[in-house]
Amino acid sequence: MNFNLEEVLATLTKAKSNVKRRLEDLARIGRDPKGGVTRLAYSQEENFAFDYIKRVGISYGLIAKEDPVGNLYLELPGSPSEDLVIIGSHLDTVPQGGMFDGTVGVICSLEIAKILSQAKLKRKLVIAAFRGEESSRFKISLIGSSIATGQLNPNMLEAKDSKGVKLKDAIRSCGFDPDRLREAVLPLKKIRAYLEYHIEQGPVLEAYGCPVGVVTAIAAPVRYKVSFSGEWAHSGATPMNLRKDALVAAADFVLTVRAICARRGDVVGTVGDLQIPGGSINKVPGEVVLYLDVRGVDLSERERTVQEIFELTRKKAESYSVSMNFMKIEEKFPQKLSNQIIKFLERACDLTNVEYLLMPSGASHDALSFSKVGVPTGMLFCQSKGGISHSPREFSQLDHILAGARALLVATYMLTTASHYS
Numbered sequence: 001m002n003f004n005l006e007e008v009l010a011t012l013t014k015a016k017s018n019v020k021r022r023l024e025d026l027a028r029i030g031r032d033p034k035g036g037v038t039r040l041a042y043s044q045e046e047n048f049a050f051d052y053i054k055r056v057g058i059s060y061g062l063i064a065k066e067d068p069v070g071n072l073y074l075e076l077p078g079s080p081s082e083d084l085v086i087i088g089s090h091l092d093t094v095p096q097g098g099m100f101d102g103t104v105g106v107i108c109s110l111e112i113a114k115i116l117s118q119a120k121l122k123r124k125l126v127i128a129a130f131r132g133e134e135s136s137r138f139k140i141s142l143i144g145s146s147i148a149t150g151q152l153n154p155n156m157l158e159a160k161d162s163k164g165v166k167l168k169d170a171i172r173s174c175g176f177d178p179d180r181l182r183e184a185v186l187p188l189k190k191i192r193a194y195l196e197y198h199i200e201q202g203p204v205l206e207a208y209g210c211p212v213g214v215v216t217a218i219a220a221p222v223r224y225k226v227s228f229s230g231e232w233a234h235s236g237a238t239p240m241n242l243r244k245d246a247l248v249a250a251a252d253f254v255l256t257v258r259a260i261c262a263r264r265g266d267v268v269g270t271v272g273d274l275q276i277p278g279g280s281i282n283k284v285p286g287e288v289v290l291y292l293d294v295r296g297v298d299l300s301e302r303e304r305t306v307q308e309i310f311e312l313t314r315k316k317a318e319s320y321s322v323s324m325n326f327m328k329i330e331e332k333f334p335q336k337l338s339n340q341i342i343k344f345l346e347r348a349c350d351l352t353n354v355e356y357l358l359m360p361s362g363a364s365h366d367a368l369s370f371s372k373v374g375v376p377t378g379m380l381f382c383q384s385k386g387g388i389s390h391s392p393r394e395f396s397q398l399d400h401i402l403a404g405a406r407a408l409l410v411a412t413y414m415l416t417t418a419s420h421y422s
Contacts, residue, residue, distance in 0.1 A: 041132030098394020203387025
């Protein structure tokens with residue numbers, strides 16, 4: 001087809017009902033009786049979601065391929081070129097998560113591929129759905145895209161979930177092979193661009209009244225397992241001044257993280273998981289384990305924040321007669337995205353009359369994996385109502401989703417047809 005902008009955008013607008021229906025279909029896969037959607041990495045629910053997207057892609061005329069660890073690639077046939085433009089995101093969720101996180105990008109990308117199937121593209125368009133983007137199950141994020149870009153340390157396959165299931169065994173339980181990591185690495189030198197469309201998951205776009213964000217940089221997390229060891233004691237027989245209460249030290253740690261990160265401003269810190277192994281209402285806690293997540297766009301600022309947190313909290317723990325130990329369990333590095341791809345995305349927003357905001361991403365995304373290995377990478381956000389995400393209350397208006405999809409469609413067309421851009 002000749003690329004008549006008005007006609008193409010009208011076609012995408014007509015696909016609005018498809019987008020709504022597919023979002024609702026996926027929301028039923030892993031629907032949690034407590035609310036929201038629970039579709040964890042390498043679970044049967046994630047498998048079902050991938051099967052659904054695979055069927056949709058095939059019905060749209062795309063060629064479906066799975067790698068040895070379960071990442072799904074839906075390729076638009078017709079282009080003789082070996083150069084690739086990939087649009088990707090994920091289908092897994094956090095426990096009791098929302099129905100828009102990850103799925104918006106995959107579903108809109110499928111509609112874009114369907115529309116562009118009538119165009120003559122110079123580069124091969126591939127829609128990717130990556131496994132295990134969320135860190136909820138194994139305390140490791142971006143699993144599928146890290147494997148696809150050759151960055152997952154094989155030792156990470158030994159990571160266990162809360163039930164003691166190893167990542168490698170979870171991969172096998174889904175019918176895939178963790179021993180074939182190398183075969184799952186994409187031909188990175190042939191990827192001319194990686195794009196990702198995602199909900200913002202924060203309040204910035206809504207505050208500025210913009211439906212769409214063009215992402216300039218992606219913050220990345222460093223994560224620690226922190227252990228506090230005090231002394232188990234009887235809750236009634238042990239005087240307050242003689243206690244070695246590990247939970248008091250841990251509580252002080254949580255408040256210190258909040259205070260330091262609030263003062264620094266550009267770094268965020270979260271304790272999202274805290275456990276008292278063997279705890280009871282009538283025992284003074286002698287052991288506490290918690291998990292710390294610190295993120296920032298500026299690596300040096302993030303490192304200084306972590307250093308300050310541990311220096312101060314170690315001294316505070318000692319004041320409670322409690323010892324504190326910590327172990328780094330994951331480290332990702334922040335990335336600035338491709339200036340050239342950002343320009344394409346800005347141009348696409350202008351052509352489609354979509355109001356946008358240039359902004360960094362506070363959350364990590366699969367795009368981080370591609371940017372880290374030098375693939376020209378860009379991201380678009382759509383507005384999140386109330387800035388709420390990782391929650392059953394997560395919501396993005398369909399009109400905002402379609403606004404970003406229009407810009408993504410035009411940017412994808414330009415990137416798959418332009419002679420030079422990287």
